Amino acid sequence: MALREIIVVPDPRLKQASEPVQAVDDELRALMDDMLETMYAAPGIGLAAIQVAVPKRVIVMDLAREGEEPQPRYFVNPEILWASEETAPYEEGCLSVPEIYDEVERPARVKLRYLNYRGEQIEEDAEGLYAVCIQHEMDHLDGVLFIDHLSRLKREQAIKKVKKQAKAA
Numbered sequence: 001m002a003l004r005e006i007i008v009v010p011d012p013r014l015k016q017a018s019e020p021v022q023a024v025d026d027e028l029r030a031l032m033d034d035m036l037e038t039m040y041a042a043p044g045i046g047l048a049a050i051q052v053a054v055p056k057r058v059i060v061m062d063l064a065r066e067g068e069e070p071q072p073r074y075f076v077n078p079e080i081l082w083a084s085e086e087t088a089p090y091e092e093g094c095l096s097v098p099e100i101y102d103e104v105e106r107p108a109r110v111k112l113r114y115l116n117y118r119g120e121q122i123e124e125d126a127e128g129l130y131a132v133c134i135q136h137e138m139d140h141l142d143g144v145l146f147i148d149h150l151s152r153l154k155r156e157q158a159i160k161k162v163k164k165q166a167k168a169a
């Protein structure tokens, strides 16, 4: 396993749509292993492949709290089959927009279909932080960042702040 570099705004690769995966094979599992290690090291609770500059429709996630057993989850070619009309707000962050947090309103519950680490097709319902995180990560697969859900002013301020941090580093 290896740590990969997480790309940050305004890197144009974050705006590109990712390609569907053709096969869940050992090469893809090696990418998912690297992504999980990179996500834990950041630290974060989710990561899309494009954040490590790989334009594939792959996501990793672990929503276990500190002190709990790790619960790694892997999503290949995820699809949202249904989203609730009811929405819920959540203060989101993103490893590709470091140190910026803001409230985003999204459907409160979704039904998902995806392939897991073994390539098996899974359908399940998500709510709470799971629903927030999978929608945030699936946005990445379509080149959408959580700041794209904010006003233009807030988005431009966020990018300016990240650029300033990068210069100071």
Ligand code: K1U
Residues within 6 Å of the ligand: 043, 044, 045, 046, 047, 048, 051, 090, 091, 092, 093, 094, 095, 096, 132, 133, 136, 137
């Ligand atoms: O960059 C990402 O896509 C990961 C992002 C996921 C996310 C967080 C909050 C709402 C929606 C999606 C993060 O993991 S940001 C870091 C973070 O939330 C966190 C880090 C350490 C402990 C707990 C949370």
Ligand code: ZN
Residues within 6 Å of the ligand: 093, 094, 095, 096, 136, 137, 140, 146
């Ligand atoms: Zn993100």
